[in-house]
Amino acid sequence: MRKMRIAMAAMGAVAALTLSACGGDGGSSGGETQGGSAGGDKIRIGIKYDQPGLGYKSGNDFTGFDVDVAKYVANELGYSTDQIEFVESPSANRENMLSNGQVDMIFATYSITDERKKTVDFAGPYFVAGQDLLVSAENTDIKGPDDLNGKNLCSVTGSTSAQRIKDEHAENVNLLERPGYAECVTAMQSGQIDAVTTDDIILAGLAAQPNFKGKFKVVGNPFSEERYGVGLPKGTDQCADINAAINKMVESGAWEEALTANTEGVDYKFNEELNPPKPGDACA
Template sequence: MRKIRYGMATMAAGAALVLSACGGGSGSEGGGGGETGGGGEKVRIGIKYDQPGLGFSSSGQFSGFDVDVAKYVAKELGYTEDQIEFVESPSANRENMLANNQVDMIFATYSITDERKKTVDFAGPYFVAGQDLLVRADDTEITGPDSLNGKNLCSVTGSTSAQRIKDEHASNVNLVERPSYAECVTAMQGGQIDAVTTDDIILAGLAAQPNNAGKYKVVGNPFSEENYGVGLPKGTDKCADINAAINKMVEDGSWDEALKKNTEGVDYSYNKELNPPKPTEACA
């Protein structure tokens, strides 16, 4: 399969075609892709702004595994870093943002599901996560969801992950909600809760933050499977090129390097039976 590459000399001529295929177009700032200082069109990439280790924004700087994968893929599609416009993409808004031409693609812990595929195309997956638990580093009692009876378990408001544990694994667990996972971790530090639950890589990213170093661990007993995909407008023809870029990132070691960098200092190991993923040419 031939990847699409664009030299700077031909960027202006080819950019309209590229962004049209990705759901974008030329236009003013905040609408379709606008001109950058480099003379080429922007690519607008949706990420999370509040998930340390995955998608995080601080003082205009963007970091995390999702961000690193997005930059690699964009480069393979012919964009330089200064042509990337990162756009905050909250979970509840992702489908609408793609449908309304607010972004060209989304890298934001976006699980591929049959329901979402009715309105969105997915390239990938670029990572396969699993629901897990974050506990204090010295905790020896909590080894998985079945050991949570009588414990205080935190997840974010509106999430179904904690309720899943109560329904399927530990009916006597006490559920606690906080507006963000960071606030769950703060509550655990204060002794108000015993564990936090969500996808394992999100937990690892939280534990890897400098102020949390050495204090927490991911239990390492995932009990679900979440395929993180690249969200694209329905009917795109970009899945093959994006999947080729993901496979190249895996093959040249950049995928593993990015994952290690963003979970450094955490006792965390991803599921090696499912990762690294090997997306096919077609949309997932």
């Protein structure tokens, strides 16, 4: 009987040690994200899957500037790369995905606006983009939106960027729509259109793709301001930590390295008056 009691006590001690080990520092993860668990095994980050140079999925690989910034921030929060679960986050679904806990944060060319801030929070910005034009590398006639009268301008179906140019800059421009920006660039390559319009960094990412490299240039005359933020669930306490991570990425040079790597081979320079960004300590 005495031997049985000793054996049971030993088993209890082993169990206690096992529980203590499991409930210690939670592994290598030192952060806590809204919608996730403190020091959890995974962090779910929303990105685009179809924006080359920003957020792009090819097989099991994820590439782009948004992806690089997301990895850097996640690492600063205590998550290694293999603890990141990237989740496709289409523009129309981003607010719902954050509100429903489908993702912990979103890096997906997500512009900070007062309307969106009613339902979600934003850290950042981590980049300030501007609407611009992509033209052929040899084009010397188009230097800005005012030069588009009589020209064929492409943007994606449902976008307001091309219509903005027609309303505010060149009323005689011919607008063409395609399902995606890649289709616009392909149409320009074949001579069907003269220019493509959307945010400058999206254009640069497209033109940096191997099949387009060296054939196009970003005009470099942005005429809007889009502050890309990190989308977060409303009421988060993560803004200060994420902003600190972005600032560290900028100060270390990793921010510019990531931007350069994802726009390599394109005649593109980010707007130095607005970038690198300088996030504060609170939500944007």
